Amino acid sequence: MNPAVTDLGELVGREYKEGFVTDIEADTLPPGLDEDVIRFLSAKKDEPDFVLEWRLDAFRRWQNMKQPNWAQVRHAPIDFQAISYYSAPKSDADRPKSLDEIDPKLLETYDKLGIPLEEQKALAGIAVDAVFDSVSVATTFKDKLAKIGVIFCPLSEALANHPDLVRQYLGSVVPAADNFYAALNSAVFTEGSFVYIPKGVRCPMELSTYFRINALNTGQFERTLIIADEGSYVSYLEGCTAPMRDENQLHAAVVELVALKDAQIKYSTVQNWYPGDEEGRGGIYNFVTKRGVCRGDNAKISWTQVETGSAITWKYPSVLLEGDSSVGEFYSVALTNHCQQADTGTKMVHIGRNTSSTIISKGISAGRGQNAYRGLVKVLKGAETARNYSQCDSLLMGDRCGAHTFPYLEVKNPTATIEHEATTSKIGEDQLFYCRQRGLSEEDAVSLIVNGFCKEVFRELPMEFAVEAQKLLSISLEGAVG
């Protein structure tokens, strides 16, 4: 926390720290979407034919789909023809071979974000695949990973170098026409990461991608595909920041995880995209489809997310527990302040025997924020002795915010044990009083209580992320109490 800021009002009104626009000439497509745009995208990337076909199929189905309206969020209708579907840094032709060749302005951007690549490398041995708008400009630690057989590269590169592997898994978890935004993504996805961990390999470092949205008016449509082969382990970090702007931006990503027998995937997200100003102008629309499948026995997928940004978040990281004794986990902190709206949660589908899942969701609403947890726990008939524990807690700050819980439990097997608990309450006056009485300032007291409230989730984050997450909460939330 910034010690210079003592006035509560100042804290509430604090400006988005990461807001700035880096001026790089972008090779941008005019707004609009039709089959030609998709052909252009595909040609631009030299994609194999099957990808183009797949994109067109998704696009045709998307045209017949309706924008979903069931979520507890309100926004003006989105004009999909007003969005530009491609934007890439100009230096695309001659890609940088090392950090030295990277546009200094880009490096400056990262510096402002506090994530200089060099430092990141040195700090925790993280291979950073920084995505600047739509084209990856730097990939590090590739060689080291290649030695043990780990493939970690932009999806476009994977399509060129490992088409069979991508073809086998792309869309196998989130089908092309899964939902409105996933279909849109399938049609126009431009970048994203591809990870393949071979049999029995424990990925020695945490893989990380920083996404940024930069050029004005371009939606970003990432597609991430992670495959953990038998007995392997990978931890993947995703972190996001975006520059300040006035128009709403659409972000519709798709993340697919496949964990085969005995494999483990840990996927962590810290999301602090621009949430719009105090009156709700601007901000990112974040409509994401994230789903993992435990395809083999004893597989495990764990989602951890800290959602503090975006004007609207619409995100349900899910796990399909197909393999026997497979495990799904979901840990989430979602924070809404000012006019932010979040409708987030998870789906755990128990298909195999002895499967278990844990859901811990912490929602914090402040200002006029609306925060909804929406989750599904489904136990199919064959899922003997399935086990689920869900806990959804909400913390309210201010009398104009809202916290909502919409859990769905569907149980078709009598041997299942399903528990769901949820509580909603105001930040405890007695706790605040106690802290104040011990000499803590009000802001520090709130910070302490909120961090304690979120501890169960932060505990699941990798170290560096946990630090960032706590900082984020400090910035975007504490001042909201008064």
Add this chain to the structure above:
Amino acid sequence: MSEGAANVAAYVAAQREQAPALPAFGTPSLDASRAQALESLSQLGLPSQRDEDWKYTSTRAITRAAFTPAVAGAPCPREFVSQTTIDGLDAWRLVFADGFWQPELSLLDDLPNGVQISGLGQSLGSEPQRIAALLGSALGQTPHGFIAMNSAFIGDGALIEIAPGTRVDKPIELLFISGCSGEGFLSLPRNLVVMGAGSQAAVIERHVSLADERLLSNSVSELILADNASLNYQSVQQVAPRGFHVGGMFARLGRSARLQATTVTMSGALVRNDALVNLDDEGGFASLDGLYLAFGRSHVDNHTHITHNAPHCVSREHYKGVLGDRGHAVFHGRIVVQPGAQKTDSVQNNQNLLLSADAEVDTKPQLEIYADDVKCAHGATVGQLDETAVFYLMSRGIDRQAARRMLTQAFAADVLNRIELPALRSYLEAQAAQRLSPEQIRESES
């Protein structure tokens, strides 16, 4: 005409035909509200699984063939009424045959001052303006087509009016018998309970079937509680295995009013209960309890919706279900705390016990909160009998079947124990014990 409207055409036509014969026809306000309900019925249609509130409940068995709205005059055997009565229950009783009041079968002797109990149709005949003004006031928006259908046919049912400050010592029992007109008929009773300020009463609403036939009862009860009124409202559904029941309870609570409602569903092919409570003024208290037993091919759907419109109100919900065979239960609990309803204290609980491999539970406990100084919690569980508890009882010399039965009955008793009327409680306990017989709770071979 939309698809939804197609499945109500028969009912719309029947209403047009019957309307002139309905009580108080020609009273402008009532005619208008019936016409309006008919309009929303044809627009809404009967719900399907595409409606979020009916996601887990298929109405196809009801919409497959239209029912004929029953008309007054069907005979109701006196022996059946005496067989159906609850032993030891000293109550004023109103009996309804397919939704129509049967004064000769009812017990309304020595009503004290300040207590008015009668058939709604009769009262509409004598004071159409006053009664028509009260109807629909607790309903609010029409949640689905069945409710609209009931409102379009408003004719008979029970009218209970308790004067301010009156305390009624005897419970009032409403016994609805469907099937008097024969198979394929539909009864549409509408009940209205008006509690004056500071009054107290207990009401039992029971729905039974004369025979195991394809029948539908679509009942709506409106409860209006003035300041400091206290109402105990027990509703019991003992619908035949082939019978359908769709019921709605709509309550509006004034300042410091108190509503304690219990819904017990013993049987029925499809039973759907909507309970909608509005806490309109400070200090209101609403407690909704429920027990549902779904065996055979029974489908039980409980929808509750409590809205906290004012500060300092308390709501409690406690629903429990036991499912066996191919039983399917749905619970949807919604608690809404409106802006400004500070100091709300709300707890919602749903617990389900699955006894067979083919049973299914779908539960959606929901909280929607727009105020900050509140205490809200909800919980839901689905599980089976605790093996360690079974083992404990077996170690004390009780055989496995008896142990399972004992634990299952204890699970159900948790809700029944909250019923304040001793005669009703022991009657329901006996009924539940019968439903939870050894063959019902036998272990599935898995």
